[in-house]
Amino acid sequence: TDDDHEQRRQLVAGRHMVDVSQPQFTWRAIVVGLLFGTILCFSNLWFGLQSGWISMMSLQSSLVGFAVFKALEHVLDVPFGPAENVVLQSTAVATATMPLAGGFVGILPALKLLDASESNGARTVLNFGQLCAWGLALTFFGVFFAIPLRKQTIIKEKLRFPSGTATAQMISVLHKRPDPTLVDEQLQADTSAVALDGAVHSRGDSVRRRRIANITDTASNSSQEDIEDEVQADNISVDDVKWVTKLLILFVSFMVSGTYALLAHFFPIIAALPVFGRRASTVWAWNLMPSLSYAGQGIIMGLPTCIWMLVGSVVGWGILSPLAKNEGWAPGPVTDWKTGSRGWILWISLAVMIAESIISLGLISTKELLSAVGRLRVFY
Numbered sequence: 001t002d003d004d005h006e007q008r009r010q011l012v013a014g015r016h017m018v019d020v021s022q023p024q025f026t027w028r029a030i031v032v033g034l035l036f037g038t039i040l041c042f043s044n045l046w047f048g049l050q051s052g053w054i055s056m057m058s059l060q061s062s063l064v065g066f067a068v069f070k071a072l073e074h075v076l077d078v079p080f081g082p083a084e085n086v087v088l089q090s091t092a093v094a095t096a097t098m099p100l101a102g103g104f105v106g107i108l109p110a111l112k113l114l115d116a117s118e119s120n121g122a123r124t125v126l127n128f129g130q131l132c133a134w135g136l137a138l139t140f141f142g143v144f145f146a147i148p149l150r151k152q153t154i155i156k157e158k159l160r161f162p163s164g165t166a167t168a169q170m171i172s173v174l175h176k177r178p179d180p181t182l183v184d185e186q187l188q189a190d191t192s193a194v195a196l197d198g199a200v201h202s203r204g205d206s207v208r209r210r211r212i213a214n215i216t217d218t219a220s221n222s223s224q225e226d227i228e229d230e231v232q233a234d235n236i237s238v239d240d241v242k243w244v245t246k247l248l249i250l251f252v253s254f255m256v257s258g259t260y261a262l263l264a265h266f267f268p269i270i271a272a273l274p275v276f277g278r279r280a281s282t283v284w285a286w287n288l289m290p291s292l293s294y295a296g297q298g299i300i301m302g303l304p305t306c307i308w309m310l311v312g313s314v315v316g317w318g319i320l321s322p323l324a325k326n327e328g329w330a331p332g333p334v335t336d337w338k339t340g341s342r343g344w345i346l347w348i349s350l351a352v353m354i355a356e357s358i359i360s361l362g363l364i365s366t367k368e369l370l371s372a373v374g375r376l377r378v379f380y
Contacts, residue, residue, distance in 0.1 A: 022081035029080075029088040032065055044096055047297070048105025054097060055300055058167040061092035061167025066174045067247060082175040102135045102143065113337070157364075236256060284321065285334050288334040316345045 040061075044054035065088040069080035099105045108131075111124040126134065172178060264271040273288040274281035281287050298306045319342035324330040332339025337346075 022083060023078060024081075024083035026084055028069075029065070029084040032068055033061065033088040033091030034095060036061055036064055037092035040092065040096035040275065043293075045099040045104060047293070048099045049109065052105060053297070054100045054299065056163055057300075058089050058093050058163050059170055060300075061089040062086075062167055062171050062174070064250075065089060065092070066171075067250070071247060081095050082171050082177055085171050085175065089171075098135070102138055103293055108134075115213050152368075157368075172353050181313055257296070260290075260292050267338075283334065284317070286317065312349070316349065317341075320345050320348065 040055075040057050048054045062085050065085055066080065069076065073079070108126065111119075113125050146317045151336045271289060271291075272281075274286075274291065275288045276286040301309075321330075321334060321344075324344045325334065330339060330344040334341045337343040
């Protein structure tokens with residue numbers, strides 16, 4: 001009957017809804033997200049001023065947040081849920097990326113490097129109040145731009161951002177929930193099955209009921225079976241390894257990296273090793289700079305990104321820098337931003353990155369324009 005058909009539709013849709021029985025926006029998630037995000041903010045500020053590179057740390061935030069509340073599980077009245085984890089990692093990421101979003105690792109340091117002749121008398125060093133006003137202005141500017149960008153990139157084009165998709169999958173595995181990236185496909189398949197069942201209901205009640213029973217069993221069991229298969233296939237289980245051990249590994253890694261950073265501060269020789277010789281170190285700035293923190297960044301970014309960063313460093317500092325100095329294009333010291341190779345190769349790197357960004361944006365814009373023209377043709 002139509003009532004059976006409607007009940008089946010509600011069952012299919014309800015399986016993919018957010019569990020409203022658990023809290024979502026909680027102060028404990030906000031506080032932990034702010035604390036972890038503040039630590040990441042200082043870390044990103046340090047990395048950004050050195051290399052111009054920061055990390056969102058969304059995966060790490062969700063994992064650390066889950067570990068914190070897992071350790072406190074025996075004293076919590078309400079279990080830590082996936083919706084809370086989303087709020088926690090969103091707060092941590094928003095706080096951690098402030099150095100880049102506020103221009104503290106790019107625009108403001110660049111302003112400070114300008115001399116009086118280049119600034120034309122304008123203020124290049126901002127005080128605390130001015131920096132706060134600057135940050136608030138950029139916040140509102142970003143919020144107003146985020147709304148149309150979200151509508152275009154996420155809702156219309158349905159782009160699967162790697163970091164967001166991986167974070168969603170991480171949270172689903174940690175909390176033993178179905179993979180949210182497969183919800184649309186599962187919902188569409190289940191709804192199609194329901195529609196097919198409703199279209200052939202005139203063939204007999206027994207056939208219809210048998211199909212409804214099969215689909216209902218599939219709907220009630222697929223979410224648990226899917227997540228169990230996914231966990232078994234990836235060999236990932238939050239219960240197989242004691243969380244005390246994981247926290248111990250995290251603490252040991254923190255202490256080792258911190259100890260090395262402290263030693264490098266008091267013994268600078270270990271922070272820049274002249275493995276290519278003294279002349280290459282002093283003239284061309286070729287040094288090996290051991291850093292466990294950069295090793296951690298490499299683990300996060302993955303092999304393809306790190307390989308291309310290595311290729312860029314070899315081409316820039318091993319080929320272009322000596323070429324520019326020997327040809328007289330950058331006669332100053334290699335490390336000088338204005339007359340040396342450091343500033344000269346910067347323009348090449350910017351040209352490469354901007355060109356790829358413009359081409360990618362142009363392809364997306366052209367695709368959207370052609371789609372809009374096609375819709376207008378159909379309409380008229």
